[in-house]
Every structure is written in structure tokens, then in C-alpha cells.
Amino acid sequence: MFYRETGQFKSSYAADMAIFPIRQDRIALWVVLAAAFVAVPLLDFFQVWPFGGEYILRAILIPFLILSLAAIGLNILTGYCGQLSLGSGAFMAIGAYSTYKFCTGVHIPLELFTISIPPLPVLPSILLGALMSAFVGILFGIPSLRIKGLYLAVATLAAQFFFDWVFIRVKWFTNYTSSGSVAAPDLVFFGFTVTTPIHRYLLCLVFVSIFALLAKNLVRGNIGRQWMATRDMDIAAELMGIRPLYAKLSAFALSSFVMGVAGALWAFVYLGAWEPLAFNIDRSFQILFMVIIGGLGSILGSFLGAAFILVLPILLDQVPHALGVPVSVETVSLLVFVVTGALICWLLIVEPRGFARLWSTGKEKLRLWPYPY
Amino acid sequence: MRRLTLALGALALGATAMTEPALAQQNEQFLPALVYRTGPYAPNGIPFADGVADYWTLLNERDGGINGVKIISEECETGYATDKGVECYERLKGKGPTGAGYFSPLSTGITFALTEKAPGDKIPLLTMGYGRSESKDGAVFPWNFIAVGSYWTAADVAIQHIAKELGGMDKLKDKKVSLVYHDSPYGKEPIMALEARAKVNGFVFKAIPVTHPGVEQKSQWLAIRQDRPDYVLLWGWGVMNSTAIKEAAAVGYPRDKMIGVWWSGAEPDVTPAGDQSTGYKALMLQHGAGKFKVHADLEKFVVSKGKSVAKDDFAQVLYNRGLLNSMLGTEAIRTAMKKYGNKPMTGEQVRWGLENLNLTAERIKELGFEGMVGPIQLSCQDHQGADIARVQQWDGKEWKVISGNYKADLSILDPLVKEAAAKYAAEKKITVRDCAKES
Numbered sequence: 001m002f003y004r005e006t007g008q009f010k011s012s013y014a015a016d017m018a019i020f021p022i023r024q025d026r027i028a029l030w031v032v033l034a035a036a037f038v039a040v041p042l043l044d045f046f047q048v049w050p051f052g053g054e055y056i057l058r059a060i061l062i063p064f065l066i067l068s069l070a071a072i073g074l075n076i077l078t079g080y081c082g083q084l085s086l087g088s089g090a091f092m093a094i095g096a097y098s099t100y101k102f103c104t105g106v107h108i109p110l111e112l113f114t115i116s117i118p119p120l121p122v123l124p125s126i127l128l129g130a131l132m133s134a135f136v137g138i139l140f141g142i143p144s145l146r147i148k149g150l151y152l153a154v155a156t157l158a159a160q161f162f163f164d165w166v167f168i169r170v171k172w173f174t175n176y177t178s179s180g181s182v183a184a185p186d187l188v189f190f191g192f193t194v195t196t197p198i199h200r201y202l203l204c205l206v207f208v209s210i211f212a213l214l215a216k217n218l219v220r221g222n223i224g225r226q227w228m229a230t231r232d233m234d235i236a237a238e239l240m241g242i243r244p245l246y247a248k249l250s251a252f253a254l255s256s257f258v259m260g261v262a263g264a265l266w267a268f269v270y271l272g273a274w275e276p277l278a279f280n281i282d283r284s285f286q287i288l289f290m291v292i293i294g295g296l297g298s299i300l301g302s303f304l305g306a307a308f309i310l311v312l313p314i315l316l317d318q319v320p321h322a323l324g325v326p327v328s329v330e331t332v333s334l335l336v337f338v339v340t341g342a343l344i345c346w347l348l349i350v351e352p353r354g355f356a357r358l359w360s361t362g363k364e365k366l367r368l369w370p371y372p373y
Numbered sequence: 374m375r376r377l378t379l380a381l382g383a384l385a386l387g388a389t390a391m392t393e394p395a396l397a398q399q400n401e402q403f404l405p406a407l408v409y410r411t412g413p414y415a416p417n418g419i420p421f422a423d424g425v426a427d428y429w430t431l432l433n434e435r436d437g438g439i440n441g442v443k444i445i446s447e448e449c450e451t452g453y454a455t456d457k458g459v460e461c462y463e464r465l466k467g468k469g470p471t472g473a474g475y476f477s478p479l480s481t482g483i484t485f486a487l488t489e490k491a492p493g494d495k496i497p498l499l500t501m502g503y504g505r506s507e508s509k510d511g512a513v514f515p516w517n518f519i520a521v522g523s524y525w526t527a528a529d530v531a532i533q534h535i536a537k538e539l540g541g542m543d544k545l546k547d548k549k550v551s552l553v554y555h556d557s558p559y560g561k562e563p564i565m566a567l568e569a570r571a572k573v574n575g576f577v578f579k580a581i582p583v584t585h586p587g588v589e590q591k592s593q594w595l596a597i598r599q600d601r602p603d604y605v606l607l608w609g610w611g612v613m614n615s616t617a618i619k620e621a622a623a624v625g626y627p628r629d630k631m632i633g634v635w636w637s638g639a640e641p642d643v644t645p646a647g648d649q650s651t652g653y654k655a656l657m658l659q660h661g662a663g664k665f666k667v668h669a670d671l672e673k674f675v676v677s678k679g680k681s682v683a684k685d686d687f688a689q690v691l692y693n694r695g696l697l698n699s700m701l702g703t704e705a706i707r708t709a710m711k712k713y714g715n716k717p718m719t720g721e722q723v724r725w726g727l728e729n730l731n732l733t734a735e736r737i738k739e740l741g742f743e744g745m746v747g748p749i750q751l752s753c754q755d756h757q758g759a760d761i762a763r764v765q766q767w768d769g770k771e772w773k774v775i776s777g778n779y780k781a782d783l784s785i786l787d788p789l790v791k792e793a794a795a796k797y798a799a800e801k802k803i804t805v806r807d808c809a810k811e812s
Contacts, residue, residue, distance in 0.1 A: 059463035063456070104800065168556055168582070175800075178565040178793060179505070179558035181485045183801060195493065271459065272489030275482055275558050277585060278455055314460060321447070328682075329450040330410035 003367040019216055036205055044198045057197040060311055065204040066265045067310050071290040071302035072208075072215050073258030078288070079297035080219050081251035082231025083144050087156035088259055088287040090163035091133045093279035095260025096267035097173045099129030103185050104175055122187055122268070130260035136163075137256025144248045148234075160281055167276040183273040200269050207265060211258050216299045218254070227251050228297070259287075286310075293344060295356025304355035313340050402439060402706060402717045403469020404429060404446045407461050407478045412452040413586035414611035416641035420686035421479055422448065424695020427671060427681050432703060434674040439706050440715040445469060451483060453611075458483030459490070466494055471717040475499045475702050475727070481559035484517075491516040496720035497727055499705075501698050502527075502635055502658040506562055507793035511728065511756040512806045514794070518727045518756045520701055520749060525789060527634045527656050528563035528606075529781040530762040532570045534632065534654075535604050537776070546575040551600065553593060553617055554608035556582040563608060563634070565793070569785050587613025594620040607633040607655075614642035615650075622649035629654060632764070639690035643767045651769040656762050660697060660745035662690045662772050667741030671696075690772065697746060704740070705730045728753055747778070753808035760786075 008023050010016045020026045040061070043051045050056050074088050102125035108115040120128070140159040144152050167173050174182045187194040187203070194203050218224050226247040229237035238244055267274045286309060294305020316336045320327045327335075351358050365372055406425055409418035429444045438444055447468065449461035458478055466473045475497045478484050484504035491498050492515070498504070499518050506525040508517035535550065536542045552567060554560030564580050571578035579602065583590045587609055594617075597605060605626065607617055614637045621628060629652035633642070638655020640662070668688055675681045686692045702723075709718045709726025718726065732749045749758040760783060764776040798805055 053467040055463050055467070059460045063460075178507075178562060179481070179485070180561045181482070181558035183485070183489055183797070185800065186802065271455065271486050273485040274455070275485070277482060277557060280585075317450075318464070328410070329408060329448045330415075333411050333450040333452065 002369060003363055019213075019220065033209070036209075037202070041198055041202065054197040057201050060314060062197070062201055062204055063266075063270050064306055064310055065201070065208045066262050066270055067287065067290065068303045068306040069204075069208045069211055069265065070259050070262035070287050071294060071306050072212055072299060073255045073262060074287050074291050075294075075297065075299065075302045076215060076219070076227075076258065077251050077255035078291055079295075079301075080224060080231060081227035081248060081255075082234075083141070083248060083251060084149060084153040085156040085255070086153050086281070086284050086288065087140060087159035087163075089279040089281060089283035090156075090160045091137055091256040091259040092263025092266060092283065093163050093167055093276065094133040094136050094256075095126075095129045095263030096274065096279065097129075097167055097182075098132040098260070099125045099264040099268065100182055100184065101173065101175075102128050121189075122185070123189055126261060126264045126268075129264050130257045133260025133263070134253040134257040137252040137259075138249050141249050141252030144252065145245060157281075160284055164276055164280055167279075179275075181273055181275040184268040184271075187268060194269075204265055204269055207261060211261065212299055212303075215254075215258070219297075219299070223247075223250060231297075289344075293347060293354055295354030295359075298354070298356030300359065301354050301356030304359070308343075308355065312343070316340065399470050400441070400717065401443045401445045401469060402474055403472065404444055404702065405461075405465035405468070405473045405476060406446055406448045407451050407458055407465075407476060407480075407483065408448045409451050409453045409479075411450060412454075413588075414453045417611050417636070417639060417691055418453070418479065420639070420641070420683070420689050420691035421695040421698070423681075423683040423686055424692040424697075425477070425699045426695075427675055427683055427692075428667075428696045428699035428703070430675050430680050431667075431671055434678065434680065435670060439703050440710050442710075442715060442717055444703070451478070451480065453480050453482075455480070455482040455486050459486050462487055462490065466496055469717065471719045472496065473720060474706055474718055474723045475720065477501065477698055477702070479503070481562065482557060485558055488514070488517055494720065495724070497724040499698065499702050499727065501694070501701060503559065505797075506566070507790050507797060509755065509757040509790050510794035511751075511753050512794075512808050513798045513803060514756065515806060516724060518751065520727075520730075520751065520757060521697075521746070521759050522635070522658055522762055523757060524559075524562035524608075524634065525566035525786050526757070526760050526781040527762060528566040529570060529786060530656060530764075530779040531606055531632050531634075532567070532574065532576075533779045533782070534656075534764045534776060536574070539603075542574060548576045548604070549579070549600065549602035550576050550604045550606065551579045551581055551597060551602040552606045552608060553581050553583060553590070553597070555587060555610055555613055556584050559610065559636075560608045563606075565789060566786060567606075569789060573785060583609070583613060583617075586611060588616055590616055590620050594624045594626065597621075597626055598624040603630065605631045607631055607637045609633070609637045609642075615645035618643065618646040618650050618653055622646070628652040629766070632656065635762070638765060638772070640686075640772075641691070648769060650767050652766065654764055654766045654775070655772075657690075657765050657774070658694060658697075659747060659759070659762065659778075660690075660693050660742075661763075661765050661774060662688060662693060664688045665741060665744050667696060667700075667745075670741060693745060697742065700740060700742060701727075701730070701732075701749075704732060704736075727751060728756075730758070753806065753811050 003024055005022045020029055077083050077085050102120045105119040106117040143155040174180050194200055226242045229242055230247045234244060290305035290309045293308050295301025313336050316339055317332055320332055408422035409415055429446055432438060433444055449465055451458040451461050473496050477499045481503055484500050487498055497516050497518060501520050502522045504519050506523040508514035508519050509523055536545050567578050581593050583593055609617055631653055633655035635656045635658040643650035643653060705726035706718050706723055708730050709722045713722050728751055730751045734748050737743055751758040760781040761778040763774055763778055765772040766775045
């Protein structure tokens with residue numbers, strides 16, 4: 001009843017091919033966007049609960065948005081194109097360190113000539129950094145033409161360890177700081193310095209909205225269908241005229257690009273100063289779990305997964321204190337592990353295809369309500 | 374069971390506290406604690422956190438707080454992870470009537486991340502004996518206080534002790550010194566100072582990294598067996614330290630030729646390796662283990678009342694370091710109160726207190742810390758206040774102090790501090806404060 005599209009006639013090709021063909025979806029999208037772009041800044045401006053202070057913005061919403069973006073990146077590769085990757089942390093790190101290098105100026109003296117790029121503004125640096133990540137993604141995607149599944153996961157794991165090693169060992173990437181930890185330069189966009197949490201939040205939101213929309217649009221078009229065909233049965237896809245080289249490498253490139261942007265945002269906007277440990281194998285697993293829990297092959301799922309994996313433990317961590325139950329912090333943090341783990345198991349038993357699938361089941365139910373069958 | 378009773382007791386306390394009028398809460402100083410009681414570094418994180426908490430409890434129980442302002446505190450578990458540390462910082466920074474007084478993250482990685490955030494929030498970071506070595510320069514790092522000692526101090530003192538054992542600075546020439554370090558900002562910090570020292574004294578310096586968390590270091594120690602360095606410096610944390618000692622024993626490297634930094638010289642570092650640890654040396658952040666006058670007060674006002682969170686770590690090295698950390702912080706608050714009045718201090722006021730902190734020998738005696746720490750005076754320019762350290766040796770049962778105080782060679786270190794701080798200021802476009810103009 002709530003979700004019935006009866007009476008929504010499409011009278012043009014454009015309407016038929018819209019990203020969100022159902023009116024209810026469009027309304028929901030606009031409501032979410034309005035909440036994110038208008039309501040959150042307003043609530044923050046008036047310091048309405050729970051936006052008192054900066055905690056919600058700086059510790060929950062900003063990391064949530066950035067990791068959602070990373071999850072979208074991995075979802076393109078693993079969810080849509082079926083290429084299992086454990087290298088998300090590495091691609092994020094490449095995005096972060098390349099952006100840092102472009103921001104502080106690149107100087108490579110070679111024998112014949114010297115590559116010298118003056119310090120660039122932040123926005124072009126992020127995009128160039130993401131391009132570097134895309135380039136490396138293509139390089140490490142080449143083995144995917146020969147190997148599949150778990151074997152490919154091991155190959156991407158190599159990327160993870162290799163880049164962990166590179167950013168620890170090669171001092172050039174950290175501008176020869178004594179400790180190997182680098183601090184992000186000021187976030188200046190078109191002469192405007194982003195400092196306050198709400199501005200940082202809006203900055204992340206703009207990036208996430210653009211890339212989420214872009215990804216949503218891509219996956220329903222030609223290239224997205226090529227990815228899904230490759231995922232569902234690569235031999236059949238090839239027989240139908242889909243070039244696996246093009247399909248797989250484009251997925252690697254785009255996914256790494258998005259993850260590169262996410263990595264740059266994580267380093268520049270959330271952490272401020274970071275070391276290679278910020279992008280280690282744990283980060284890769286965290287993002288993979290977000291994608292699996294959220295739902296493989298779903299953009300909405302990336303957001304839901306990020307919320308579950310990132311935000312739930314933080315909230316659980318504060319439940320005993322908020323209730324006034326004096327439990328020691330180590331007990332709480334162990335309890336959080338247990339509860340989160342149990343919830344993941346429960347969820348995967350109830351709905352192996354993640355939150356996205358739960359949502360589409362819910363949608364079906366809403367459509368038939370009040371006479372479900 | 375004891376914990377449960379404690380919990381129930383605290384619950385009852387909490388219930389009564391809630392019924393009290395809100396007015397009473399206005400005269401409270403909120404002090405946050407970023408702790409790690411879980412994860413690979415927990416064996417070292419727990420005693421430090423216990424010491425920090427117990428000293429605050431002592432002040433509340435014995436003196437009714439700091440000049441009558443009661444301390445309230447809250448712990449947040451970071452697990453030594455930087456992103457979790459940032460989340461904890463955001464969670465705690467605004468609590469209490471005046472917000473957090475100061476933060477002590479006890480992790481170099483979290484310190485680096487918070488260094489970027491503290492100036493905006495106007496909350497000082499008290500990083501006693503860890504963090505950015507160049508943050509000694511208060512003109513560039515107004516919000517960082519690397520009180521008591523930096524890793525560069527430690528590196529310099531370690532080399533001085535080696536020279537003394539060898540019989541003179543000139544004997545260092547062509548000797549081999551290797552550094553086995555935790556491959557993170559923490560472990561990399563001393564390299565710059567050691568390289569500078571190697572250049573001056575002519576010894577061969579080699580840095581050998583160990584990957585986090587440091588349980589796998591076979592190949593590093595095989596390399597050491599091949600290379601046979603005269604001394605090995607150890608810059609480890611948590612489980613890495615005891616593993617290093619076990620591996621050294623396995624390849625037959627003499628433990629009395631190993632010198633650990635002050636984060637590699639506590640009981641949890643040596644006891645897991647059993648007898649193999651005997652002879653192992655470590656630097657002291659001035660203090661060591663053992664009971665001093667403050668411990669008598671702790672036993673009287675905190676332990677006997679069942680309010681201590683410490684178990685068997687009481688008076689251990691890291692527990693004492695936690696006490697010292699809290700003492701410096703609360704004394705800074707006391708200093709700030711002299712200027713701003715006896716009420717809860719904001720982070721900005723605590724920063725002034727830290728910068729004007731002057732702990733004389735007399736005051737230290739009054740506080741019951743005599744023998745643990747020498748006089749410390751911080752200033753606008755100098756955010757470290759002391760450059761001395763001693764060496765201790767594990768005799769199989771306890772730590773024995775085996776040296777007097779060494780003073781780090783500032784003619785080598787100060788140029789390094791200046792250079793690194795200037796580089797940071799240039800990169801972050803910071804306007805350097807003119808300390809001559811500030812009172």
C-alpha cells in the first residue's frame with residue numbers, strides 16, 4: 001500500500017530510465033538529502049540534542065560518511081564485479097599519501113630531467129591522489145584476468161602488505177619526517193579554509209553524495225551490467241561479447257579511485273595526522289565486513305553496513321555509562337566485541353545477503369500491506 | 374567477586390550522587406583518561422591507567438580535590454588504536470563543567486593525531502616521556518607538553534651510558550650499536566637523535582624495525598647474531614619487549630648489553646621472559662619502581678578504603694609513572710588556580726598552568742615524590758623541563774638502579790629540536806610565538 005507504484009505512469013523514455021523510477025524512492029532520497037544537507041547543519045547550529053558539542057559530527061557522522069564511501073568503492077569491485085579484494089586499506093593509503101605528496105609538492109630528481117610539481121591545492125590533490133590509487137588498482141587488477149575468488153583475494157592481500165611496507169619504509173612519501181607520521185596541511189577549498197566540524201561534515205557529505213550518485217548511475221548502465229555479467233558467470237559474459245579485460249580493470253580502477261578519495265578524506269578530514277597503521281589490514285577487513293553485512297551489490301547496503309560496523313560498537317560502548325551502570329572500561333570493550341560479533345552471526349543466519357536484502361524484503365512487504373502473503 | 378561488590382557499591386554511590394542538587398557539580402574538575410586495558414599493549418596500559426586513577430582518588434580522598442575542587446574523571450578504552458583514540462577524545466573533551474582539563478593519550482600515534490586537534494579545542498596534551506620530540510619547543514607547539522623527557526633525551530642518555538660502560542666517549546668509535554624498534558612513529562622517533570650521535574661519536578648505527586605488535590622478531594635477532602653489535606637498544610612496547618628478550622636469549626645475545634627505553638623497562642616487560650631477563654637494562658624516566666612517601670598516603674587513603682583500582686601492579690614502574698603523570702597534571706591545575714582562582718579550570722587555563730609549572734625540590738618533597746623525580750620547570754619555550762635519566766637493571770626479582778643521573782647533551786639535541794619544529798611550523802604555516810614577549 002505504502003510502496004505501490006500503481007498509477008505512476010511513465011510517459012517518456014527519460015522517466016522510464018530514471019535512477020529512481022518509483023516516486024516513493026525519489027521522495028525518500030530527497031528527504032534523506034534534505035536531512036543531511038539542511039537538517040543536520042541546522043540542528044548543529046542551534047545545538048539541539050544530540051548535536052550538543054561536536055561529538056556526533058566529529059566522532060560519528062564524519063567517519064561514517066568516509067567509511068561509507070570506502071564501502072561503496074569496495075562494493076563496486078566485490079559486490080558488482082565479483083572480484084574479492086582484501087586490499088582496500090592499501091588503496092585508501094595510496095589515496096591518502098598521494099594527496100599528501102601533491103599537497104606538499106612533488107620533487108623527483110632523475111638523471112635526464114627533474115619531475116617537479118609545486119604544492120597543489122587540496123581538491124586537485126585529492127583527485128590526483130585518487131587517480132594514482134586508480135592506476136595502482138589497475139596494476140593489481142591485472143592478475144584478476146587469470147585468477148579468481150580466494151586466489152585473487154590473496155593477490156590483493158599482497159597489495160595490502162606491499163603498500164604497508166612502502167609507506168613505512170620509503171621516507172620520500174612522508175617527506176622525511178623523523179617519526180614516519182605525517183600531518184595533513186590545512187583544508188583550503190577555493191580560498192575557504194575548512195576547520196569547523198560542520199564544514200568538515202559538509203565537505204565529506206558532498207564527496208559521498210557525488211560518488212554515491214555516480215556509482216548508482218554507473219551500475220545500472222552498460223558498464224554496470226558488464227560487471228554484473230562478469231560476476232554472475234564470466235565465461236557466459238565473455239561469450240556474449242563482454243571483454244573481461246575491460247570489465248574487470250574498469251571495476252578495479254573505479255573502485256580504487258573511490259577508495260582513494262575515501263582514504264584522503266580519512267587522513268585529511270578525520271585523523272589530521274596519520275601513520276601507515278591507520279590503513280593496515282584491519283581497515284581492509286573492516287570495509288569488507290561493511291560490504292558483506294550491508295549487502296553485496298547494493299549502494300544503500302554500503303551505508304547500512306558502515307553504520308552497523310562503525311557506529312554500533314561506538315554506541316554500545318556508551319550504553320552502560322549512559323545508563324549509569326558502573327562497569328569497568330575493559331569489561332565494556334570486551335562486551336562490545338561479544339555483542340557485535342553475536343549480532344553479525346545472527347544477521348548472517350537470518351539474512352545472509354545483508355541489510356540491503358532486508359530492506360528490499362521490507363519494501364515488498366510494504367507494497368502488499370495490509371494484505372501480505 | 375570483589376569487582377562485583379565494588380560495582381554494586383559504586384552503583385549505590387552513583388544513585389545517591391544523582392539525588393544531590395546539580396549545583397554541587399559545578400565545582401568539579403573533569404579529567405579524562407584515555408586508557409587501554411585490552412589488546413596487545415594492555416599489560417603495560419593497565420598499570421599506568423591504575424596509577425593515574427589512584428592519584429586522582431588520593432587527591433579527592435585526602436585533600437578533597439585540588440584546592441577544594443573535586444576531580445571527576447572518566448576512562449575511555451582506546452585499545453591503542455588511533456581512530457578509537459580520536460573518538461574517545463571527542464567523546465570526553467566537552468564533559469564536566471569546564472570540559473577536559475588535559476589529555477594524556479599514552480600512545481605516540483594518538484598523540485600525533487590529537488596534536489592536530491588540540492589547538493582548535495584549546496586543550497593541552499600532557500605527553501610525559503613520549504610523543505613528538507620536537508614538541509619540546511613550546512613556541513611552535515603551545516599545546517603539547519612532553520614533560521620530563523623526550524625520546525631524543527632517552528637516546529642520548531642511552532649512548533652516554535654505553536660510553537661510560539666502555540670507559541669513555543672516545544671508546545665509542547667504530548663500535549656497533551643497533552636499535553630494535555617498534556615500527557611506528559613511537560619506535561622511529563629516536564633514530565634521528567641516534568644518527569646525530571653516531572656522526573659525533575663515530576659509532577656504527579643500525580636500525581632494525583619490528584612490525585606491530587612485535588610478537589614475530591626471529592629474523593631480526595638472527596640478523597643481530599650475524600652482525601654482533603656491541604650494544605642493542607630496544608624501543609618496544611607491550612608484548613614486543615618480552616618477546617625481544619626471549620629472542621635475544623635464543624640467539625645468545627647477552628642481556629646486559631641490551632638497553633631498553635623507559636617504555637621497555639617495567640615489570641610486564643621482563644617477568645614473562647623469566648630468568649632470561651636477568652641482566653637486562655633499561656632507562657628510567659627519572660623514577661623507577663618501589664614505594665615512596667606518596668605510596669604511604671595511597672595505602673592509607675585509597676588502598677585501605679578499597680578504592681584503589683590497582684591489583685598487584687601497586688608501586689610497579691608503570692603504576693608509579695601513572696602517579697607522576699597525574700601529579701604533573703594536577704599540579705599544573707593548582708598553578709593555574711593561583712592565577713584564575715579556586716574553581717574548575719578550562720583547558721586553556723590548564724595550559725597556562727603547565728607552562729608556568731615550577732616543581733621545586735621542596736614542593737616535590739611535600740607531594741611525597743622525593744626520590745622519584747627531580748625539579749621540573751616548564752616555560753613558554755621549554756615544554757620539557759628536564760633532560761635527565763638514569764639506568765636500571767633487572768636482577769631477576771626487581772629493578773636495581775645502577776647509575777646516577779645523566780644529562781642529555783643539549784648541544785646535539787637542541788639544534789635537532791629547532792630544525793624539526795621549524796619544519797613542522799613551515800609545513801603547517803604556524804606563526805611561531807615570541808616567548809620573549811609573553812609573561
